Amino acid sequence: MQFPMIFITLFSFAALHTASAIWCYRCTSATPGCGLYDFNWRGIGYLGEACPEDDDICMKVIERKGASETVIRDCYSSLRAIRTDIPADKYEGCRTAAQDVRLGHYVNNSIRELDVHRTHFDSTTFCYCFLDHRCNSSPAMSMSIFAIAGSTIMCLWHLLSFI
Template identity: 55%
Template sequence: MKTILFLYSVYALVPALSVYGYDITALYCYQCVSTHPGCATPFNWLWHWSQPCPEANDKCVKIIERKGASEVITRDCLSSLRGIRTDIPADHYEGCRPAPRDVKLANYVNNSIHELDIRRDYYDSIEWCFCYFDNRCNESNSLHTVLIPLLLISAVLTVLL
């Protein structure tokens, strides 16, 4: 009987969280560029709020672009970057891998302005890091640190009642 009451309290907790703006089914990722304050290598999670990814089966992405000593880090959802970037690796599993070279990019273009970077060969190395097992996995803690205490409180209340 107590197990059934516990399950009912958990099922009552999920709509209560969705009322406060939590989307339980969405993957939450940080969305920022290292030119923003707090988004560089010492990531400050207090400055950047995570956003829910738009697609159901999405992944968090961290792109590290290096040119000499300078480094640009981009954090976002994979579905948000698909329309912009053509150098996405085919393997989207957990982990980091180098970006492939797009051989079809700028083949029939005679461009004398090098600053446009239409061939996307400015950076020496581009590395894509994918993660999807945990919310906010492209740098910080997960939502489970909020959900576990709430579930424990509902379990204690169920036992006491």
């Protein structure tokens, strides 16, 4: 009676392959080694960090004001709550920011430093990646061919031992 329980346990561990999240670099250009041209993974970690959601996308936001550039590397689910200028097209590649006409619509603010209309930067570019290294997507649950073949052989061996 011990054999079926051991068989079920081994089969469940060997047959299912899951990945819980995509891994992305999460840093800003204020972090050493996270600039646009001087990116160095040693300063922020080789593997990056796991994104909060299963169907996430890695993003890089490049904001330019004159000669200065600000770079933000993060997951899509972390940025979509605070950014209203994310483009609707989220396929692999880079796109310019979308215009939000309702941003700061009912605000009458004379303090320029608050930037309620998000007009401080001259250009904002969003880059998406989910196919490259450290931009890997989460695979769906799948059965291993070796686990299926092994369990079939074990069942046949167990059934033939009674004959």
